[in-house]
Amino acid sequence: MPIINPHINFNGNAEEAFTFYRSVFGGEFTKIIRFKDLAGPEFPVAEKEENKIMHIALSIGKSNRLMANDVPEFMGRTNENENRSKIVVSTDSKEEADKIFNGLSAEGELEGPIGDSPWGTYFGCFRDKYGIEWIVEFDPKG
DSSP states (O other): OOOOOOEEEESSOHHHHHHHHHHHHOOOEEEEEEGGGGOBTTBOOOGGGTTSEEEEEEEETTTEEEEEEEOOGGGOOOOTTOOSOOEEEEESSHHHHHHHHHHHHTTSEEEEEEEEOTTSSEEEEEEOTTSOEEEEEEOTTO
16 A cells, blocks of 8 residues: 655755654654755755755654655745645544644644544644644544
8 A cells, every 4th residue: 555755845944843843753864865965066056055955754653754855045935834735643542632733733823723523533733833734633433
C-alpha cells in the first residue's frame, strides 16, 4: 500500500519549524541537506542561501515522514496563508490528540478547538505559528 508523506515549502525558516515539529512529535531527522551541500559550477548558490534547507525529513512513527525545504529567494516567496490543504494527524487516543493539538497550535490561530465533533470523532483544526494548517483527529471507531 502506498504511503503519503507531506512536503512543505518555507521561506527560510524550515529548520526552525522542523525543530519545533520534532519537539511536538518526537522522532529524528533522517536527512538534512543544505543548499551549500549541492553547490558547484553547475549549481551556484548565493552566499546568503548556503545554509538554508534544500531538504529536511522528520520520521514520525513507524512509516511517516514530514518533509520540507526552504524556497530560494530567486524563486519568489511561498504563500504562507494558502488554504487549499491541511496536514491531518490521526491519533490513537484523545490524550495523544490533545498533546499534539496543544503542542502544534501553540502561538498559532485556532480554527476549531479540539473536542467531540458532530460526526463522532475527537477533532480540532488550526494554523500553526509558521502558517501551516493542521487537523488533529482521534476516531474511537478505528
